[in-house]
Amino acid sequence: MPRRTCIGCRRTDEQSSLIRLVRRGGTVVDGTRPRAEGRGAYLHPGCVVMAVERRAIGRAFPGATVDAELLRLLDPESVPE
Ligand SMILES: [Zn+2]
Numbered sequence: 895m896p897r898r899t900c901i902g903c904r905r906t907d908e909q910s911s912l913i914r915l916v917r918r919g920g921t922v923v924d925g926t927r928p929r930a931e932g933r934g935a936y937l938h939p940g941c942v943v944m945a946v947e948r949r950a951i952g953r954a955f956p957g958a959t960v961d962a963e964l965l966r967l968l969d970p971e972s973v974p975e
Contacts, residue, residue: 901950902941912936913968915951922951923961942968 897906901915915935916925925934935954937945942965945951951960 898936900938900941900945901935901954902937902943902945902948907938909936912938915954915964917955917958920958921961922955922958922964924964924967937968939968 896909898909898912899906900912913924913936914926914929915922915937916930916932917923918930923930925932935951937951946960946965952958
């Protein structure tokens with residue numbers, strides 16, 4: 895089982911327990927299933943807030959914004975009403 899580094903907590907984990915983020919135009923979306931081509935970053939579902947606070951997503955995908963639907967899916971409390 896391949897291991898990947900979570901961009902939120904920086905720990906390595908099995909790829910199957912991480913979600914794969916990919917860039918689609920100017921937006922970062924969930925590319926886990928089906929597996930999206932292109933440069934990806936990996937993240938635990940519970941580490942999205944940490945990744946946003948550390949600006950890790952912006953570093954992995956310069957200039958891109960995170961899809962609001964993806965944020966809501968990962969952490970409903972992170973998205974204001
Ligand atoms: Zn993590």
